[in-house]
Amino acid sequence: TRRPRSLGAVGRLALPLLLIVVALSAWTTIDRFHSSPERMGLPTALGVRADTSLGDLATRALLERDPQVAAAYPGVEVAALVPGQTATIALRGLGTHREPYPFTLAEGRAARGPDEAVAGQGLLDLLHVRVGDWVRMTVGDQPQILHIVGRSIEPENAGRVISTSLDTLRANDPDLRPSLYQLRLHPGADPDAVAARLATAGRGHLDVHTVANPADGLSPLRAVVLGLIAILALIGLIELLTAIGGTVREGERDLLALKAIGLSPRQITAVTVTATAGTALGAVLLAMAVGLPLAHWLIDAQGRSSGIGAGIAQGPSPVLLLLLGTAAVLGAAALAALPAARAARHRLADTLSAVA
Known part of the structure; x- marks a missing residue:
């Protein structure tokens, strides 16, 4: 019963991350017109x-x-x-x-x-x-x-x-x-x-x-891209908090079993944090796998329709993508730590009433 919910959480969190990858690709393409014009037909x-x-x-x-x-x-x-x-x-x-x-x-x-x-x-x-x-x-x-x-x-x-x-x-x-x-x-x-x-x-x-340089007229779009990334990051944060709440509630049902096998509250917290970080990691990998080809296709399609031609799309640098993925995973783990720790320290009677 948990697998569909986990896959749904990964998909909902991957969508804003995917769109952020597309927005970063558009930013990189515009920037490449200025930094490497010889590669963009100039x-x-x-x-x-x-x-x-x-x-x-x-x-x-x-x-x-x-x-x-x-x-x-x-x-x-x-x-x-x-x-x-x-x-x-x-x-x-x-x-x-x-x-x-x-x-x-x-x-x-x-x-x-x-x-x-x-x-x-x-x-x-x-x-x-x-x-x-x-x-x-x-x-x-x-x-x-x-x-x-x-x-x-x-x-x-x-x-x-x-x-x-x-x-x-x-x-x-x-x-x-x-x-x-x-x-x-x-x-x-x-x-x-x-x-x-x-x-x-x-x-x-x-x-x-x-x-x-055709990118001179597109420079104001950088502010739009930054605003879009901020909005998508906010949406991703909301989805992440929702996923954390669901993971903590599901963890409360397993709390009796985890305590029965001798896990300490810190270890129980680590289980919930690891589950949340795994969900974020799956969303990051899905966003990268789908977002990069989608961004190239969209940018090249725009270039083809404008007459410039396909071949101008530029993806974000691997370092930037690594920072984005690391920030998403570590941020998810950090946000899940506090509610997971509170849930792990619930009294036994509270846990029984929550399960009931």
């Missing part, structure tokens, strides 16, 4: 547009002269039309075959050969294609046929972006010249400070701007 921190008066070699030399600039990738971005669609997509040519642009890939491989490209999830959904297909588009009056060999994480333009190397676009249009440059900075560099120095060094010939 390998460069600055974008530069140069006047036509500056040549490609002079512009790259000026940009790479800054000690905090690790690499400058020349590129172009044009609007392209695809068959059956009235809206345009973004066709980008970034980097060269000798210095390829470090796209963040979630599927497939990098575009290395001629006519190879990577595309965002939004473009794949728009054209109803997948990695491995060929797509045809028109830039002005020039046709362009590309082989999609990978899916990149694209935070811009709702993912409706197809990217290849600048050399591939030049093969179709030899007169094509870079119109923008993407700058990868050394770790720890301040993008605003580098942008100010480059603008001064360019003497009005460079338009330098920081690359927009």
Whole structure:
């Protein structure tokens, strides 16, 4: 008769813990956009547009002269039309075959050969294609046929972006010249400070701007996540107190038997505390086992629907999960200690009347 109640207590306590794991995963994903943008589709921190008066070699030399600039990738971005669609997509040519642009890939491989490209999830959904297909588009009056060999994480333009190397676009249009440059900075560099120095060094010939991070608009959600975690923790605390009360009441029925076999009140208390801690441990394990895959699925589904694409979900660190589980188990044991000790010291007559 106790097993269904024990399983029910584990399930009720696991639910708020599961939702806390999902909330922590959302927090970690948002934080990863800031701490590791190169893993979230933002390998460069600055974008530069140069006047036509500056040549490609002079512009790259000026940009790479800054000690905090690790690499400058020349590129172009044009609007392209695809068959059956009235809206345009973004066709980008970034980097060269000798210095390829470090796209963040979630599927497939990098575009290395001629006519190879990577595309965002939004473009794949728009054209109803997948990695491995060929797509045809028109830039002005020039046709362009590309082989999609990978899916990149694209935070811009709702993912409706197809990217290849600048050399591939030049093969179709030899007169094509870079119109923008993407700058990868050394770790720890301040993008605003580098942008100010480059603008001064360019003497009005460079338009330098920081690359927009989609997580900047999600920063207020951190307060919402914190509030949600606090509410879920309160719900979990209430469920835990309910489970402790049930365990103590059930322990009173066994009190006569436990005292008859010679257990002291301290040992009887340890039995109840261990039972409560075991219930909390089972709830923690269930929450971790279900919550982590659920969080990844929910976050990737949101990324897929927004066009960024799946592959952005990040789970909490093992240390944080261990702290959460340890706090839940130790907290359950600590909360159960006092009522269990009181129940273990009941007089024999009180125990007989409670059983009756």
